[in-house]
Amino acid sequence: MIGLVLRIDAKSCHVEVDGKTHILPLRGRLFEQRSAREARPIAVGDRVRVTIDDLGGAIDEVLPRTSRLVRRKAGEDDTREQVIAANVSLVLVMASITEPRFQPELVDRILAGAEREHVRAALVITKVDRDREGLAEEWAEMYRTVPYQTFVTSIAPERETTDVLADVRQMLSDNTTVIVGASGVGKSSMVNRLVPGLALRIGSLGRIRQGKHTTSHTQIVPLPGGGYVLDTPGIRSFGLQNLDPLDLAFCFPEIKEWSSRCEYRNCTHTVEPHCAVFDAVEQGYIAQTRYVSYTLMLEDLQR
Ligand SMILES: Nc1nc2c(ncn2[C@@H]2O[C@H](COP(=O)(O)OP(=O)(O)OP(=O)(O)O)[C@@H](O)[C@H]2O)c(=O)[nH]1
Ligand SMILES: [Mg+2]
Ligand SMILES: [Zn+2]
Known part of the structure; x- marks a missing residue:
């Protein structure tokens, strides 16, 4: 049977098989077969061959990927790769214009990571309701000349950019999208806004200022109008390696x-x-x- 990896925990994975979620361990040989470069043999978004039996079952094999988003694993001496997501058709880089401040270098690094893997990329600059100087539109104009499709958004109830959010939703409905960006920019908030009834955990500004992350696991969310989104934990850095x-x-x-x-x-x-x-x-x-x-x-x- 073939399944889709929805979420990965320390010792097991949540795998969707025929519309049902199973919690399955990986067969030991998957760890032996992984390439020495990769920190883990499996990523969210992977298609896997599984056995389901009376004892629960297991993941037997990771099927070849059509795409992946990969960065150098965080940590000074660790030179292994972390596959952030597998089999995605769109990388949506998300940044807030303030709280936390806009970080062009991080945005550019993620965009470059998508280019490297030949995956389409787009940019969302959010929290425009807090943008007193009009900087979000200035940055957006620049990124559109690169050219990247760029959306300037807010989900703050009284200043919501409803039309632009509809455009974002339209783009996501055609894709399997991984949303990537710094912690606290509003990734999970955006996914909650696009999926009625979903209640992913959202960070408070106090915690964000202390540098605390809210989302701890990457997970896949199906969108009502079609498409899937992968909400990921915030990242501080995005390094490339094994690149000439x-x-x-x-x-x-x-x-x-x-x-x-x-x-x-x-x-x-x-x-x-x-x-x-x-x-x-x-x-x-x-x-x-x-x-x-x-x-x-x-x-x-x-x-
Ligand atoms: N003013 C304003 N605040 C927003 C907006 N979008 C999100 N926020 C707030 O930003 C904070 C962080 O939102 P999250 O969705 O948890 O951020 P995240 O990117 O998922 O963070 P991690 O899971 O740690 O990576 C919350 O307090 C949200 O209410 C927005 O458009 N405007
Ligand atoms: Mg989050
Ligand atoms: Zn030159």
């Missing part, structure tokens, strides 16, 4: 576009003369913040 530094430019669509005009084919767009990317930054065709994110990620990869 020269391939990083391909993870930034606008840098890739300009790089064809650089004088050197192996240009890293940092110190080389006649670099079209550097000129495009100087002339304002590429945003400074995007270029800074690129150079910081490049330094990580060259280390």
Whole structure:
């Protein structure tokens, strides 16, 4: 039988088989077979072959993935990969304009992670009800030139962006979407808003200011109008690894576009003369913040 992994706990997984949820352990051999790079042999969104029997059953095999979103596992010395989600068709990067503050580098890192795996990405900038200076629209304009589809939202009852939320829902209904972003930006709140009756746990601002996370496990939620969303725990960092530094430019669509005009084919767009990317930054065709994110990620990869 084939099932869908809905959620992963320390020793077992929640797997949906024929519309019913089973809690199943993994066969030991799955740990032996996993690639040395991966911290865990299974991820939420995986399709699995399972046996269900009188004793409960087990997960026998993880089927090949159509896509994955992967980052370097958090922690200084850990160089293994963490697969955040498997078999997704859309990565929705979520950031708030304030509380917590907008972090362009984190946004760019996740976007680059999606590009690397050739998964479509889009951006939600939320809590616009708290945006006194109109910064959310400025950031959105910039990301639309990259180009990324970008939504500026609020779910605050009195200042809700109802039309834009309908657009977000429309996009999600066609996809299996993983929502990724820092803790406290409002990921679970957004999923609750889109799924009537759902009550995912939401953080309080006091806890968020103390750096406490609310969502502790990734889980899949089916949407009433079609599609699935994966709500994930907030992340502080998103590192890429096992990537040739020269391939990083391909993870930034606008840098890739300009790089064809650089004088050197192996240009890293940092110190080389006649670099079209550097000129495009100087002339304002590429945003400074995007270029800074690129150079910081490049330094990580060259280390
Ligand atoms: N003002 C305002 N607050 C919001 C909005 N969306 C969410 N919040 C608040 O932001 C806080 C955090 O929301 P969560 O949904 O728990 O954030 P999260 O991204 O799921 O956080 P983690 O699970 O820790 O990753 C809550 O207090 C929400 O009420 C919004 O559009 N405007
Ligand atoms: Mg959450
Ligand atoms: Zn260059």
